[in-house]
Amino acid sequence: MPDAGTPSPPLRVAIVGAGPAGFYAAGHLFKQERPVEVDLYDKLPTPHGLVRAGVAPDHQKIKSVTRVYDKIAAEDGFRFFGNVTYGKHLGLDDLRRHYHAVVFTTGAQVDRRLGIPGEDLGGSHSATDFVAWYNGHPDYRHLAFDLSAEHVVVVGVGNVAVDVARILCRTPEELAATDIADYALEALRASGVRTVTMLGRRGPAQAAFTNPEVKELGELEAADVYVPPDEATPDALSRAHLDAAPDRLVEKKLGILEDFATRAPSGKPKRLVIRFLVSPTEILDDGRGRVGGVRVVRNALYETDDGRLRPRATDRFEDLPAGLVFRSIGYRGVPLEGLPFDARWGVVPNTQGRVVDPETQQPVPGLYVAGWIKRGATGVIGTNKADAVETIDALLEDVAAGRHLAPPEPAAAASAAAVRRACPDYFSYADWQRIDALETEQGAAQGRPRVKYVCAEDMLAALGRGG
Numbered sequence: 001m002p003d004a005g006t007p008s009p010p011l012r013v014a015i016v017g018a019g020p021a022g023f024y025a026a027g028h029l030f031k032q033e034r035p036v037e038v039d040l041y042d043k044l045p046t047p048h049g050l051v052r053a054g055v056a057p058d059h060q061k062i063k064s065v066t067r068v069y070d071k072i073a074a075e076d077g078f079r080f081f082g083n084v085t086y087g088k089h090l091g092l093d094d095l096r097r098h099y100h101a102v103v104f105t106t107g108a109q110v111d112r113r114l115g116i117p118g119e120d121l122g123g124s125h126s127a128t129d130f131v132a133w134y135n136g137h138p139d140y141r142h143l144a145f146d147l148s149a150e151h152v153v154v155v156g157v158g159n160v161a162v163d164v165a166r167i168l169c170r171t172p173e174e175l176a177a178t179d180i181a182d183y184a185l186e187a188l189r190a191s192g193v194r195t196v197t198m199l200g201r202r203g204p205a206q207a208a209f210t211n212p213e214v215k216e217l218g219e220l221e222a223a224d225v226y227v228p229p230d231e232a233t234p235d236a237l238s239r240a241h242l243d244a245a246p247d248r249l250v251e252k253k254l255g256i257l258e259d260f261a262t263r264a265p266s267g268k269p270k271r272l273v274i275r276f277l278v279s280p281t282e283i284l285d286d287g288r289g290r291v292g293g294v295r296v297v298r299n300a301l302y303e304t305d306d307g308r309l310r311p312r313a314t315d316r317f318e319d320l321p322a323g324l325v326f327r328s329i330g331y332r333g334v335p336l337e338g339l340p341f342d343a344r345w346g347v348v349p350n351t352q353g354r355v356v357d358p359e360t361q362q363p364v365p366g367l368y369v370a371g372w373i374k375r376g377a378t379g380v381i382g383t384n385k386a387d388a389v390e391t392i393d394a395l396l397e398d399v400a401a402g403r404h405l406a407p408p409e410p411a412a413a414a415s416a417a418a419v420r421r422a423c424p425d426y427f428s429y430a431d432w433q434r435i436d437a438l439e440t441e442q443g444a445a446q447g448r449p450r451v452k453y454v455c456a457e458d459m460l461a462a463l464g465r466g467g
Ligand code: NAP
Pocket: 114, 155, 156, 157, 158, 159, 160, 161, 163, 200, 201, 202, 206, 207, 208, 209, 213, 279, 280, 328, 329, 330, 331, 377, 378, 379, 380
């Protein structure tokens, strides 16, 4: 077979997962001089992954990154196939038939569990479900959240926990100016939530949230933020670590939290409390199978052999009132058909993005990963750029060395025909752009950035392809 990409046929790459990592992977492929064709697949009809279904609706500025993705989508050789599910409409054999390489950028869809009694009581939810629900993710729109509880506990102090706490504290008017799903807007309008308590298992110096995100909690229109003063200051061990290795960003975070600790309630209708050095040990039953409270244990930090500070439970317990609990302790990837999976970390085993067979420790030819399914659920949207570049550089190095798949049907028309056969209701990027225009038009009429379609059927109908 002639070398892929020089002079023909072009290098053909399938990318599965149209979130930030998928787009950055495509973007880096198009930077090469060789002719490249990229087919980007997603199980949702719409592209952009967590930018659409994860980024909070009151954080519209972050979503403007999609302009970069639109530019990538405008490259010659780019095609989007939305509404096409890997493992259902197409499998690894199909992709091997049509492409020289396949990059999986499927992210991390499920939540981590706490593993404590009461976790499955009514009213105990994962933050990942709640986030996908209020963002109008088609697979989560049927979920129901009873928001009548007065007290909510959010376990975790990462940026997702901050998003959940902030959305619960926003006024209906603030939310009505966003692109939150209409059904979520109605549910939040009727919410009875008065206090939201976030639980950090370690101290303020180890809090995972970033400074702009936590600072914003102090500027909420309808909620007074509060941190118990004895929990806002770092313990002696954390202070010693900071003195030995000064960290400007952590000091800034501590300043923000210490400011929150000195604030007197100003009479706002809601209260957002951030606690540190506490872990939930049990979600308490209200006697009717629903959340009635959260038992927490006070933690103390200790230093591990590798110098990290970890929490250790003491014998001091406390019961917090709660009618609703969101666990927000991180996302995990799910296994992909035909690929190895590291169940402990929720990722596909890989070296610099090359999928690795755990038995032989050898790369699996032609298969790559980027984004959260490669490195776990860490970092912001931009982190995926360098991550995807690393993977694509590995892919290109392999292609240059002849280590690529040898697809028996490499023509672009052949893979498109296969998609049409398997999934006649697929969405192209042009379809998405039409949906995008309709959503933003409907939003403009209501003073909102967009009004989202939340299911493929409605989108097909809007495109005149329904029924
Ligand atoms: P995260 O940043 O990893 O935070 C997870 C939190 O859960 C940490 O506070 C962690 O504490 C805690 N935790 C883990 N296991 C726990 C347990 N068993 N009991 C109690 N607490 C536990 O994860 P995330 O909030 O899901 O966010 C994922 C990524 O998306 C992050 O990189 C985040 O910055 C990013 N993100 C960014 C934005 C934004 O930029 N606005 C918005 C949303 C998400 P320990 O530190 O002690 O492990």
